[in-house]
Amino acid sequence: MSRLRGAAAALALMLAPAVAPAQVSDEVVRIGVLTDLSGPYADFAGPGSVLATRMAIEDHGGRALGKPVEAIGGDHQNKPDVGGALARRWIDTERVDMIIDMPNSAVALAVQQVGRERNRIIINASAASTEITGRQCSPVGFHWVSDSYALSTGTTRAVMAQGGKNWFFLTVDYEGGYALERGAEAVVNAEGGRMLGRARHPLNTPDFSSFLLQAQASRAQVVALANAGTDTINAIKQAGEFGLTRQGQRLVGMFVNINDVKALGLATAQGVVTVEAWYWDQNEETRAFARRFADRNRGTPPSQYQAGIYSAVRHYLKAIEAAGTDEAMAVAARMRELPVNDVFTKNGRVRPDGRHVHDMYLVEVKRPEESTGPWDLYRVLSTVPADQAFRPLNEGGCPLVRP
Missing domain, CATH: 3.40.50.2300 (Response regulator)
Incomplete structure (x- = not known):
């Protein structure tokens, strides 16, 4: 009997799936x-x-x-x-x-x-x-x-809910900017707004004057910045010099980061609404x-x-x-x-x-008198749930997604 038990144990070991060693x-x-x-x-x-x-x-x-x-x-x-x-x-x-x-x-x-x-x-x-x-x-x-869907659709819906119906886009001339513009434009059209024009600028341009003059001439309620980094910073600074906001046009950043707001200062950036994936003071x-x-x-x-x-x-x-x-x-x-x-x-x-889905946050840049420290820059207005923040899985056209 002991021999039978031993044989059975040996057979079980032989038939058991092999465990691959860890490999790097x-x-x-x-x-x-x-x-x-x-x-x-x-x-x-x-x-x-x-x-x-x-x-x-x-x-x-x-x-x-x-x-x-x-x-x-x-x-x-x-x-x-x-x-x-x-x-x-x-x-x-x-x-x-x-x-x-x-x-x-x-x-x-x-x-x-x-x-x-x-x-x-x-x-x-x-x-x-x-x-x-x-x-x-x-x-x-x-x-x-x-991504451009989360950034553009969330921000656009929030601004349209506040009455911003007519839009002009100032867009960096490469795919990232185009994607932001496409996503926002789809929301504008779907919710009864109007596109009054667009201008494309080179990456990392120091001079936005000609583009801002086009935006100013359009008389759009909202001038949307579909760019990022120093382009966003320079565009907002120069828009202030041209008096866009004083004339009633609202600047909306599609790709505004906390570093941009810090560089601009609250006096210049206050009131800008955008969407963030994470904020240090949550x-x-x-x-x-x-x-x-x-x-x-x-x-x-x-x-x-x-x-x-x-x-x-x-x-x-x-x-x-x-x-x-x-x-x-x-x-x-x-x-x-x-x-x-x-x-x-x-x-x-x-x-x-491959899309990591998670909650996003609608934020507004604080006024100078509201800030309690050098990096106290945002007020979190609301949470955008993960299932609403990102493009639906079946709409992206990814070949890995089965119908």
Whole structure:
């Protein structure tokens, strides 16, 4: 009888599925932060994105599956060819396993294609185009923080509810700006508003005079800025010099960040309404994280995108642990399965198209007399629930989504 039991046990062991050992390629998990280190998007992304990545690695313990995790940074110079070439070099020669950030949608889409071709995880944090999770979605591609749908539709609905019916768009001349304009225009048309004109400006232009004159001549109630970074800052400053707001036109920022508001000052930016994915002064947890970040960032708290990068890197490393490997497809599957609960969001989830969905927040820039500190800049007006904030899954055209 004992022999029979022994034979049965041996047979069971032989038939049991093999458990694959944990595997990390090249014995190191390498993360590349591809960002704008010195251009118009450096304040809300840039060096702060690299810092957020390193903080996420440290808070995870510095290792994944017992192997060290490293981060490197690089500047895409807002050029898709430069970003794509750097991504290929990182993957092919420096054995980078995941690339994150990519402010500038044209760069983001180029790098996502590289990740698809070379089977590497790509997490777009700071780009805006919904094409990242639309027709150009990728099985190893993700979009983490916000996008043009969340930014444009939420802001546009709020302003229209306050009586802003006639619109003029001042749009940066590349896909990210076009996407913001398309999303907002769809809401304007659907809710009975009117488009009175549009002007396209080059990226990082110092002179908005000709474009603002067109906006002024249109007599639109709302002048919407479908741009970002220093372009938004310069446009708002020069709009004040031209007297647009004094004449009754309202400036609305589709891609306003806390860094922009700080640079402008409350006297100039007060009353601007926008949508944010994260704000440092939401609760004690966000405030504690912001203090840690600011201590290493010359006193500046994280932008929504830098906080999102921290979240995405933590989620990626958790997915590696859950998958038992850093192989991209296996990790991507786990990233889509695991919930997201961290300092960035609670009860976030990743859809089949790679879109991380989470609550968004409608905010208004405070008046100078309302502010109690140098970074006390926003009043949170309302929460936009995750299922309303982002484009419905079946409307994006992502080939990964089954009808």
